Each structure stands twice: as C-alpha cells, then as structure tokens.
Amino acid sequence: MSRKNDRDAPPPVPERLPTPAVDAHTHLDACGDGTAADVTALLDRAGRAGIERVVTVADDLAAARWAAEAATWDERVFAAVAIHPTRTADFGDVEKAEIERLAAAERVVAVGETGLDYYWDYSPPDAQQEAFRWHIDLAKRIGKPLMIHDREAHEDLLRILEEEGAPDTVVFHCFSGDADMARRCVDAGYVLSFAGTVTFRNAKGLHEAAKLVPPEHYLVETDAPFLTPHPFRGRPNEPYCAPYTVQGLAELRGEPVDVVADSVRSNAERVFGLSSSQTVTST
Template structure:
C-alpha cells in the first residue's frame, strides 16, 4: 500500500534524531494549535523526534500577537514577527507601531517573515519593497535577525539588502535558489534555511545548493503546516517532520545525521540567541 494513500493523515513521527535539532521556521497558529495545551502537545510530538525547540513565525498582525504570546506559554517556543510581503498593500503606521512593540519581547528572536513575493499578486512590488526596507531597518535597530521570504525575487532581494545594508544576521527562510544563488548568499554571510522542499525529487538545483553551504551557514525548518518532506509530500506538516529533512540533508551532504542535527542546533542558537543545549558527539 502506498504511504501517501491517505493524503489527509499526518506523517508518522520519525525515529528520534541522534542529536537535538531546532525547527527554525514554523507557523504553530496554522497547525491547529490555538491554546497552550495544543502548543505543548505539538512540541511533545516534536521532542519525540528530537526537535527540541521551534521558532513560530507571523505573517500578519493577528499572527504576530499570537506568536509573541505563544512563545511565553512553553519554553521550547520562540517567535518571529513581521508583515508578510503579500500582506503589505496596506502597510502603514498601525502595522509598524505594533510590530515594533512586539519585536521588543524577550522571546521574540527575529524580524520575520519579510521580503518579496512575486509569485502572488496580492501586493504590488513597490509596496512590498518599501515594507521590506522598513523591516531591514527595524532588524538593525533592535539587533535581531532578519528572516526573509524570497519567492521568485532573488535579484531584488539581494539588491535591496545591498542598498540598505544587511543586518548582522540574515536568514533566507525556505531557501529556494540554486547553486549560484547559494554561493552569493554564502559569500555575503547569510544563513540558508532548508525546508521539506530540499527532499523533493524534482528539486535537483536546490539539492546542489544544499551540498555547498558551509556547516555554520544552514538551518532546517518545516514551514508547517506547508511543505511536508518526501515521501509524505501533500500531507499535513508539523515540527516533528524536521527530522525527515535533517536526515535527507545529511544524506545529500554525505555527513552523519548527528553532525547535521548538531549544526542545525548550534547555528540556531547562534543566529537567534537561544540558550545553549549540550551537543552530542557522534560515535
């Protein structure tokens, strides 16, 4: 029987990783986790797979408020707040004031997700670019990482970062470029976060990019409830599925799973300023 026969069923929780990892980008609010008990249950499932902490990310004001609150409910949850580029058609003082208030929270560890999305036409490019520039400035003012959404906008993203001056830490969420784009980002000191897309059979260019990124410049994320890794593509995603992506990334890079998981953890701690947890030395 095909493992994908029941497309509505969540994937099984994978075998626990040999070293603790971090889901660098998820949307807990979109995973049906409306209450503290829901969040704890989701994190318990993630912990079964060795995914010990998550960053839950906002895309509008309501989601930003929720993420900032949820990060206070469970010590395994941190938050990122911003206005998604597809929601910037009416970006103004109300949004700016509230995001500035929320980003000051101790458990809000990044400004994101912000950037450019030229796939959808919900917001014109000019409005997206103006909002992106504002979020870049905010990240620099508050000294927190910038978490970038880049969909079919590579050149404008890189150009605007260069024009504005990038913050100290820049994370390309769900990195979608090929090897040349990856090299340019790596040379600029940016961190590339790989989602379940890197496991897709048709993602050869992305897989080539994942192979060349230095160990100190990558993260793993789920972008849950979206982008569930192969072989469960199309099913509901959750943070525990980061375990599948860690293993796929290790195979692509020809490295032990424990090494990749430990790189993911240590990089997340450095980039987001998370408390350190013990590393695990592979046998």
C-alpha cells in the first residue's frame, strides 16, 4: 500500500479497554452518511473498543437538529447543541429559538459547542462574544453543562465566564491550554476534555496540563472526524479511536489504563448525567 493510501486508511480498532469509557465530544454526522443505520454501525465499532456511549455535538443549526434526532435512534448516543463561534456572524432570534427548543430535549445533555475562535475570521469577535454570553445564559436557565470551544481565546473566555457567572458545569472541549491555564480552569471548577492532541509528540504544554489535572476534572473525546490520536494522526477519526487517547493520557499521568478509563466514564456520567436507561423518544 502506498504512503498516501496509508494516510487515508482508518486506524485499526484498538484492543478493548479494560473498563468501558465514554467519548465526550464527537461529530457523528461528519463520520458517516448520517443515517440511523450508520450511527448504529459507528457505535458498534466503538463498543468493540470499549467506548460504550458518546456525545455527538452540533456546530450549526442543521447539525443541532440532526444531533438531537440522532440521540433518539440509539440509547448509546447523547447530544449537545449550540451554534459554533465561527458561525455567529448571523446569529439571530430564529437560531436562538431553535437552539433553545432543542437544548430542552431529554437526551440533549449539554449546550455546545459554543465559545470563541480567534484563529479563523469567519465571525467578528464582538458577534462571537455576544453569542457566547447568550449560550452561557441558556445553559444556566435550563440547568445543563456548557461545552466550550476555545481557540486562541483563553483570556477572553475566562473573563466572560467570570463576568456572566459560569454555569454549574463547564467543559473545555479539546482543551488546548498549558499547565497554567489548566490550573486556572481547575481552580474555577471547570472540566477539561482531552482529544487526540494530547498524544501528539510536540504538544509539550498540553502534556504538562494533562499530568496535573485532578482525576475528577478530566474527560476524553475524539472530536471525530478530526484530531486522530498518535500514531495515526491525519487519518480518519471515529469514536472507536478514543482508547488510543485514553492510553496516551494514562502514560502521561503514570496511571493504569483501567484507572483512567474508569475516571473518564464516571466523570462523563456525572458531568452529563448520562444513563443508558434514559427513554429514547422522538424530538
């Protein structure tokens, strides 16, 4: 097989984790064809690797509708809905009303992903910040966790959370800060979700952050189809790849894989109120 084809090939399904875990942030709609049968296949593959539940996350209105509906197709799937900061240039009353309606659904377990992204210039900072404040308020009003997207915006995110008053539960999806940022987040009571980036060899600051986070303050995610863990960086990502990140996190922390996997599972259950027995009903 050519080197190019190697890069295009999905990673192998890893050895099953010794204890089940949860993928705290994925985009199932971007991992396959978006049908109920495909969602089942994605979760079956994940289950063979020990990832028994996932939170599929929206970044625009169409994705929010899909995520809320997909969470009714399979008891292993839960959803988070919001408008991504890069899509907030035209964030008006119609979008707000629809996100608020969807966020109230039982199997929608978080408001996200919302936050700030200063890397891309698709939406001006003022519009992003206004939308972020609205999502903070929504999360507080409905009593659900806030799932944050943070790209090159650490200081403004922390400032706005302090100004608005953070919800009871805040998750920094794909945490990208260093040890100092991690300490500040943990001191504020926030939860840090580590993606495949924590396994990248050049992510030294992130490695130090992962080492110091208390066991009750971290999650693991894929952010699939992006951010595939080392040694498969650049290949297609799916929830079944999360064990590679669990393994990498365990190595960084000097802890057994089963201990880290168990923390990931129990933290996700606490943070999102996950239960496989929640009734699946149409939105």
